[in-house]
Structure formats: C-alpha cells, structure tokens
Amino acid sequence: YSHGFENPVLKTSKTRAIVFGQNSNEALIFTLKGLKNTVETDQKIKNAAIGDDGSYALVTNAEGYAAKVSVYKKSGKLLYEWFSSQDLVNNVVLAPRGNKVAISTVSSAVGSYNSKLLVLDFKSSTPEFEKSYENW
16 A cells, blocks of 8 residues: 555554554554555644554644644544643553553653653543653
C-alpha cells in the first residue's frame, strides 16, 4: 500500500496495524485483509497504538496542552480523552482488550529529565497506576 507519509511509523497488534505519518494529520488502519479505515485529525499525530480488539489511540498536539491522548473504538467513535498539561507524551499502548491505556511522558526541569508511566482506565482521568522516574 502506497501511503505517501514523509515520516511513516508502523504499530501492530495481533490482528491489526496502524500506519501514520509522524507530524501528519492522517493514520491508516489495516487488518490482515487490507486497508480497513483512514483516520484524519485536526492536530498533528505524534504517536499511536492499536489494540487487539481494533480500538486505537492517537497522541496529538492540543491547544493549551503539551499533548492529548484520544482513544477510539474500532468503529471510530471517541471513547476517551486524556490531556497532559506539561509533560510530553512519548509513547502509548492499549491493553489487548482495549479497556485500559498506558502512557509514558517525559519532561525536563533544571537540567534533569523526568519521566512518568501512567495506566488509565476509561472511567477517570486520574491514573489507577503511576510511577515517576526523576533526575536521570
């Protein structure tokens, strides 16, 4: 499949794949049979993930925030959004059943780097698990 992305990224699950252009506004979702869906966003895509159940997550820019994570059902319906006010989101992964999302963030302060790992269910913006790594 010819996609035309300048900086293509491929993420896979057991039965699906998502291909997106980093800093583009488009992502392509494939099954084993071929192209299933084309997703277009208003903001630039930074990262993405796809679950075994067909749900997918997009990390994008967001006005007034450092990043936004949007999780969609297989049908394309928005399921959940999470905003990061200061930290940049550098990775995202969905649970195999698509019922949780893990997010890693990175930030810097006074010459040191800080990172966080967050696990969120879709009932709240408060993480059910959070681990911080500071001064590395």
